[in-house]
Amino acid sequence: MKKLKQAALVLILLLPISLVSLAQTQTIFDGTKKINGAEIYCKVIGSGEPILVVHGGPGLAHDYLYEPFTELSKNFKLIFYDQRGCGRSSSFEKDETVTMETLVEDLESIRKEFNLADVYLAGQSWGATIALNYILKYPQNIKKLLLLEPAPGSSEFMPEIQKTILSRLSEQEKEKLTKLSQMPDIKTNPETFKKFMEIRTNPYFFDSSFTKKRDFNYFDSSRVQNFFASSVMFSPYMMNYNLYPRLKEINCPTLIIHGDYDIIPTEAVERMKKEIKNCELNVILDCGHFVHLEKPEVYFRLIKEFIAK
Template sequence: MMISVRGVNYHVQVWNENAKDSLVLLHGFTGSVVTWEKVSSLLPTTMKIIAIDLLGHGKTDAPSNELLYSMEEQVEDLEDLFKQLDLHSFILVGYSMGGRVALSYISTYPERVKSLILESASPGLKTEEERANRRNSDEALAKKIEQNGIVSFVNAWENISLFETQKKLSKDTQLAIRNERLAQREVGLANSLRGMGTGAQKSLWPLLNQITTPVYLISGELDEKFCLIAQEMMDELPNAKHMIIAEVGHAIHVENPTQFATIIKDVYHK
C-alpha cells in the first residue's frame, strides 16, 4: 500500500494485517520491502509484520530535494507513518542503514519500541574527522551513481568485500538481490547517501547509555567489522545482548533467514 507522509508517498508492505502484535522491518541501503519476504514467511501469523521502503528506496518516492533525506527527517516521517498505521507499541528491526534509522528513531521516540533488533548496524562514526572523510567518499559515490547509472553502480556494489559471503548463496537468491538493487533509482540512492549516510548522520554513541529498551545486536561471524562494532555497543547499552551467527556475513536475514526468524520469534515470546 502507499501512504502519504508529510508530502511524500511511502510504500508499506503488511503481512497478517489483523494480528494484534506488531513488528516493523527497516531494510538497508539499496534494499526494499522485498528483502524481508523470506523471513516474514517464517514468522508466526500472530504477528502483524510491517515492512517499509525507506525514502528514496523501493516504491517510496525519491525526491530531488536532498534536505528531505536527513536522518532527522526520516525519523519524523516514520513517526507520522506509525501514527497513521495506529502503531503504538512494536518490535523494531533494522538492518545496516535501516539499523541506523532504527537507532535514531528509538533515540527520539523510545516509548513506542518494545524491543530493538539491530542487524549489522552501527551508531555512526565517533569523530567529526571520520564523518567528514565519509561524507566526502559518499558524495563521490553519489555523483558516480548519478553520472554512470544504476547498472554500473550495482555491478560494482555487489562485488565489495562486505557482500563477499553472498556469493555462496544460490544463483536464484543472488539474482533476486541483484534485481532488488537494479530496481532502485539513481536520485534516491544518491540523495540517501548525502542525507543519511554514515558520514551525514550525527553520532549516536553518546546516546546509547540512555536506551533502556531491550536491544538485540545480531552480527555475522564472517563480518568482522560489525562484530567489533556490536561488541563496543555492548559496553554502552544498559540492556543488550549480542548474538554472533556462524558462517554468515553482513546480511544475516538473507544468508540464514531461518535463524534470523528464530531470533525474532524468541524476542517476540520474551
C-alpha cells in the same frame, strides 16, 4: 568531495536479494500513503503483535527483507515501508534536504498512520541507525528493539569497513569496479548498476555461493537514480555521527544479531551491547552481513525467542 564519494560506496550496506520462495501470506495493506509530506510505500502482512521493519541502505528498499521475513508473518503483523526517496516511495524533490530527523519523523508518522502502540522495532544495517535515532526520541512507543546486522554506532568505524571491503576483493574485481564506477551511465542504466553491485557486494557474504543467487532485477532506472541520490544525501551524516554516548538512555530490551564475518567490526556491536542496559548480543559464526540469508533458521529462532521473553 572524494570523501563523500568514498562514504557513498561504504554505505552500500544492503543489497536486494531474492532467495526464498514466498509462503502464502495475508496482505493487509499494499500501497502508498501520504506520510510527513511525501508519498511513502507501505506493505503490511500477517497478524499478531506488530513488528515495524526498517530496511537498510541508504537508497535501497524493503524488498530484500520481504521474502525471508514472511517467516515471521505466521505469528506477527509486519509493517514494511520504503524510506522516502527509495523504492516505490516518492523521489526526492529538487533541492530537497532530507536529514536523519526527517527519517525519524517519517517512521513516527507511519506508526501513527497504522495505529501502532507498544511496537517491536526492527532495523537492519542502516535501518538500525534509523531505529536507534527513533527510540532515542520516542522511547515510549517501543516495546522491544531489534538491531539486525546493525551499522556501527559511530562514523569512526567507516575507514575500517572500507578497508575490510577492499581486502576481500581481488585485484581484478577492484579493476572492474573502478571501470564500472567511471561509466557515464552508472547512475541511470540498471544493467551497468547491477554489474557494479554484483562485484561490490561479494565481501558481504561468508558463503560465496550466495553471491551467485542475488536478484537485482527490480532496480529500474528510477531506483538506481534514487539509490545514488540517497547515498549522497546521507554521506555527510555517516561521515560525522556518534550514537554511543546516548545508547545508555535506551531502557527497553534490545537484541543484536551480528555475523562474525560481517564487514562491520564485531567491536562496534560489542560497544553497543556495553552501552545499552538490557541488551543481548548474538554473534553468529560463519556469516557475513546477511545472517537472515546465510543462517535463516538460527536468525528467526533468535528473533522469536527474544520477543517471547
